[in-house]
Amino acid sequence: MVLHRIVRAVIMGPPGSGKGTVSSRITKCFGLTHISSGDILRANINAKTELGLLMKSCIDQGQLVPDDVIARIILKDLKSLEQGSSWLLDGFPRTVSQAESLDDAHSVDTVINLNVPFQTIKQRLTSRWTHLPSGRVYNVDFNPPKVPGFDDVTGEPLVQRDDDKPETVTRRLKAYETQTEPVLEYYRSKGVLETFTGTETNKIWPHIEAFLQKKFSMCNQNLA
Ligand SMILES: Nc1nc2c(ncn2[C@@H]2O[C@H](COP(=O)(O)OP(=O)(O)O)[C@@H](O)[C@H]2O)c(=O)[nH]1
Numbered sequence: 363m364v365l366h367r368i369v370r371a372v373i374m375g376p377p378g379s380g381k382g383t384v385s386s387r388i389t390k391c392f393g394l395t396h397i398s399s400g401d402i403l404r405a406n407i408n409a410k411t412e413l414g415l416l417m418k419s420c421i422d423q424g425q426l427v428p429d430d431v432i433a434r435i436i437l438k439d440l441k442s443l444e445q446g447s448s449w450l451l452d453g454f455p456r457t458v459s460q461a462e463s464l465d466d467a468h469s470v471d472t473v474i475n476l477n478v479p480f481q482t483i484k485q486r487l488t489s490r491w492t493h494l495p496s497g498r499v500y501n502v503d504f505n506p507p508k509v510p511g512f513d514d515v516t517g518e519p520l521v522q523r524d525d526d527k528p529e530t531v532t533r534r535l536k537a538y539e540t541q542t543e544p545v546l547e548y549y550r551s552k553g554v555l556e557t558f559t560g561t562e563t564n565k566i567w568p569h570i571e572a573f574l575q576k577k578f579s580m581c582n583q584n585l586a
Pocket residue numbers: 375376377378379380381382383384486487489490491499500501502503504505561562563564
């Protein structure tokens with residue numbers, strides 16, 4: 363589907379709710395540019411940049427990195443996109459302060475919220491395998507790689523994230539409840555929040571696809 367207007371979207375949900383998985387489907391179907399704060403931070407850790415070295419212990423402990431640091435990175439990335447690009451932010455904003463920083467620069471058209479029970483998530487994260495350079499994710503049960511331990515596209519090795527250990531997952535879910543859930547209220551009050559509830563991405567996805575198709579084609583009709 364070709365978009366006829368600029369779309370600025372955010373995908374939210376607890377760690378492991380399927381944001382990365384759904385984002386790759388959205389970018390494939392609708393052609394938005396995907397910007398994932400977690401992928402950017404992990405790329406910095408992998409490349410041992412100054413930022414990566416500073417943020418690693420925060421991330422490994424399941425804590426959020428400081429608002430000003432991540433806001434600066436994401437807003438700079440958005441600025442560097444071609445004028446008129448449509449984008450999908452994944453993992454940002456995660457606090458109300460971050461949402462306000464984003465609002466100061468761009469208004470968000472739609473926020474997709476994945477509402478997946480914590481119990482489901484814990485199981486998924488311990489069997490998540492990630493291709494660090496691209497952010498592609500696999501799961502032993504859900505979408506295993508063709509060759510165990512290796513990325514389907516590049517053939518490079520997959521890794522288990524340091525912060526997917528059970529005790530760190532518990533801390534990340536706590537951080538989500540206290541710091542990120544208020545962002546849902548922030549967007550709800552602005553009338554842009556759309557929540558999708560379920561335990562399986564393949565069952566949630568058709569609803570998201572239909573919602574986006576309707577929303578974007580309605581926009582097209584309005585323009586015509
Ligand atoms: N069993 C199962 N695993 C899933 C499902 N959807 C996504 N996953 C896996 O769950 C893990 C977390 O998904 P991901 O998209 O990385 O979530 P994020 O942390 O919100 O970006 C990954 O290993 C996915 O492959 C699902 O419906 N069932």
